[in-house]
Amino acid sequence: MRVLFTTWAWPSHLYALVPLAWACRSAGHEVLVVSQPELLPLIERTGLPGAAVGKDVDGAGMVRGYVLPSEDDPTADRRAPRAGKGPRALRMFTAHADSMVEGTAETARRWRADVVVSEPTALAGPLAAAAAGIPAVRLLYGADLMARARPLLPEALAPLAERVGVDPEGYDPFGAVTIDPCPPGFQAPDPAGHPRLPMRYVPFNGPGTPPDPPLPPPAPGIRRAVVTWGHTMARLDPALFLAGHAARALAALPGTETVLAVTAAQRPLLGEVPDGVRVVTDAPLHTVLGDADLVVAHGGAGTVLTGLRAGAPLLLVPQLPDHAGHAARVLAAGAGEVLTRDEADAERLRDAAAGLLDPERGAERRAAARTLRDGMLAQPAPASLVGELEERVVACAA
Structure with missing residues (x-):
């Protein structure tokens, strides 16, 4: 079986693909991992074979x-205006797909891929799979914050679909199935109920x-x-x-x-x-x-999981x-606390940390985090999902 993995050029999105790859x-x-040229050196550092497709896009910008x-x-003077429905970042994801779709589809055909596995914002992946006539699988890296955008994708991606010979209404932009590394009780609701396979999160x-x-x-x-x-944040603006x-705020906590x-x-x-704060690089x-x-x-997502x-x-x-979306899932699961940037002065950070660390006040939050850990460890390991991919390839070939 030949498995083509794809993501746009963002390190944390690549990292989510590595355990299953x-x-x-x-x-x-x-296995072959494809992305824009900027990511190729990092793909190579994972030990996986990689290939560059399309052109770089100013992802950080x-x-x-x-x-x-x-x-x-x-960054107030560089904020993207709100436009249309769905996640504000949908335009960004579409721009990345625009830069990659022909190259990904051509690689899938030339390399004779049997299945395409893409992270949820790599929208070129399912299009490339449809163009090659093979299954597409979506591998989440955390909470499924794209679920509510699913009805919008066929129209948003129609010009790209036509460029690679795919009927915009004749394929599923979410692929055949979604692989979900989130533990029970954490995942965001999916209004459409797309088929899912649980997988243990391996960092x-x-x-x-x-x-x-x-x-x-x-x-x-x-x-x-x-x-x-x-x-991400240091890359955007120091x-x-x-x-x-945060470390300076917590350094004043006794017994910590x-x-x-x-x-x-x-x-x-x-x-x-x-003094007393250890820095690990x-x-x-x-x-x-x-x-x-x-x-x-x-x-x-990676830090939270x-x-x-x-x-x-x-x-x-x-x-x-997306960080706010994952923070909301942590709150909903009772596994932590959230402060806005404006709220996160030294005193509020210190008080919130003290509450979570306190043996009595933090007991419920600690118990919730451990419940999520236990649920995560009970899910099938990535190796167990390989057979599912094989079965879908066989079913498609038949």
């Missing part, structure tokens, strides 16, 4: 246009090595809070990167050890780091969370619509 390779199947408003928003937070020397367990009676701000601010997990490129953005997040009692973060897999409650400060 490696499961397919480990089962003896051929477009994402910058969707930063949520705040009193001191450094791949990017190439890297565990902390060296390893993080020792906290001393008896000491709680550990891990602060991380993902990859003023949106609040990891240093604060760990900052950042990249080497983000280290200069932290500002003054208080370039370590995949899941290698830092083994003894975490709390994760303080921006609300990105990795935190929940560790059984840790979350304190989130979302600044993008």
